[in-house]
Amino acid sequence: HAFLYSDGQMRDLGTLGGSDSNALGINATDKVVGGSSTSDGNFHAFLYSDGVMRDLNSLIPADSGWTLTSAEAINDNGSIVGYGNNPDGLQHAFLLRP
Numbered sequence: 001h002a003f004l005y006s007d008g009q010m011r012d013l014g015t016l017g018g019s020d021s022n023a024l025g026i027n028a029t030d031k032v033v034g035g036s037s038t039s040d041g042n043f044h045a046f047l048y049s050d051g052v053m054r055d056l057n058s059l060i061p062a063d064s065g066w067t068l069t070s071a072e073a074i075n076d077n078g079s080i081v082g083y084g085n086n087p088d089g090l091q092h093a094f095l096l097r098p
Contacts (some may be wrong), residue, residue, distance in 0.1 A: 025073035033071035045071040
Protein backbone atom coordinates (compact mmCIF):
# COMPACT_ATOMS: atom_id res chain seq x y z
CA HIS A 1 0.00 0.00 0.00
CA ALA A 2 0.95 3.60 -0.53
CA PHE A 3 1.84 5.45 2.64
CA LEU A 4 2.48 8.98 3.85
CA TYR A 5 5.15 9.70 6.43
CA SER A 6 4.27 12.97 8.11
CA ASP A 7 4.76 14.42 11.59
CA GLY A 8 6.77 11.39 12.63
CA GLN A 9 4.02 8.92 11.75
CA MET A 10 3.49 6.52 8.88
CA ARG A 11 -0.07 6.52 7.52
CA ASP A 12 -1.42 3.78 5.23
CA LEU A 13 -3.34 5.52 2.44
CA GLY A 14 -5.37 2.45 1.55
CA THR A 15 -6.66 1.60 -1.92
CA LEU A 16 -9.53 2.34 -4.29
CA GLY A 17 -11.14 -0.98 -3.39
CA GLY A 18 -8.48 -3.37 -4.64
CA SER A 19 -5.45 -4.83 -2.91
CA ASP A 20 -2.58 -2.60 -4.14
CA SER A 21 -1.64 1.06 -4.30
CA ASN A 22 1.53 3.04 -4.89
CA ALA A 23 2.39 6.66 -4.17
CA LEU A 24 4.42 8.44 -6.83
CA GLY A 25 4.27 12.13 -5.96
CA ILE A 26 3.70 14.50 -3.06
CA ASN A 27 3.52 18.27 -2.70
CA ALA A 28 4.32 20.68 0.14
CA THR A 29 0.81 20.34 1.62
CA ASP A 30 1.01 16.51 1.82
CA LYS A 31 -1.30 15.88 -1.14
CA VAL A 32 -0.24 12.52 -2.58
CA VAL A 33 -0.82 11.08 -6.05
CA GLY A 34 -0.28 7.63 -7.49
CA GLY A 35 -2.17 4.58 -8.68
CA SER A 36 -4.37 1.98 -7.04
CA SER A 37 -6.17 -1.19 -7.98
CA THR A 38 -9.95 -1.02 -7.91
CA SER A 39 -12.44 -3.66 -6.78
CA ASP A 40 -12.88 -4.78 -10.42
CA GLY A 41 -9.13 -5.30 -10.90
CA ASN A 42 -8.38 -2.16 -12.91
CA PHE A 43 -5.70 0.37 -11.95
CA HIS A 44 -6.77 4.01 -11.52
CA ALA A 45 -4.96 7.23 -10.71
CA PHE A 46 -5.68 8.72 -7.29
CA LEU A 47 -5.34 11.90 -5.27
CA TYR A 48 -5.04 11.60 -1.50
CA SER A 49 -5.82 14.75 0.45
CA ASP A 50 -7.42 15.59 3.78
CA GLY A 51 -7.44 11.92 4.79
CA VAL A 52 -9.34 10.69 1.72
CA MET A 53 -8.15 8.78 -1.37
CA ARG A 54 -10.11 9.91 -4.44
CA ASP A 55 -10.23 8.19 -7.81
CA LEU A 56 -9.18 10.90 -10.28
CA ASN A 57 -11.59 9.39 -12.81
CA SER A 58 -14.45 10.58 -10.60
CA LEU A 59 -13.13 14.14 -10.82
CA ILE A 60 -13.18 14.42 -14.63
CA PRO A 61 -16.28 14.50 -16.87
CA ALA A 62 -17.80 11.01 -17.08
CA ASP A 63 -18.21 11.35 -20.85
CA SER A 64 -14.57 12.33 -21.48
CA GLY A 65 -13.67 8.84 -22.69
CA TRP A 66 -10.46 8.89 -20.63
CA THR A 67 -9.40 6.34 -18.02
CA LEU A 68 -6.67 7.83 -15.82
CA THR A 69 -4.44 4.96 -14.69
CA SER A 70 -1.56 6.60 -12.82
CA ALA A 71 -0.79 10.04 -11.41
CA GLU A 72 2.96 10.62 -11.40
CA ALA A 73 3.44 14.05 -9.79
CA ILE A 74 1.61 16.96 -8.16
CA ASN A 75 2.95 20.47 -7.72
CA ASP A 76 2.24 22.97 -4.95
CA ASN A 77 -0.51 24.58 -7.07
CA GLY A 78 -2.31 21.22 -7.25
CA SER A 79 -1.61 20.49 -10.93
CA ILE A 80 -1.30 16.74 -11.53
CA VAL A 81 0.50 14.92 -14.34
CA GLY A 82 0.22 11.26 -15.17
CA TYR A 83 -0.91 8.88 -17.84
CA GLY A 84 -4.04 7.10 -18.90
CA ASN A 85 -5.96 5.77 -21.85
CA ASN A 86 -7.59 8.27 -24.20
CA PRO A 87 -10.94 7.72 -25.98
CA ASP A 88 -9.12 5.77 -28.72
CA GLY A 89 -7.69 3.36 -26.13
CA LEU A 90 -4.15 4.70 -26.56
CA GLN A 91 -1.96 5.52 -23.58
CA HIS A 92 -1.13 9.22 -23.28
CA ALA A 93 0.07 11.70 -20.71
CA PHE A 94 -2.42 14.01 -19.01
CA LEU A 95 -2.31 17.29 -17.09
CA LEU A 96 -5.06 18.15 -14.63
CA ARG A 97 -5.31 21.66 -13.23
CA PRO A 98 -7.51 22.45 -10.23
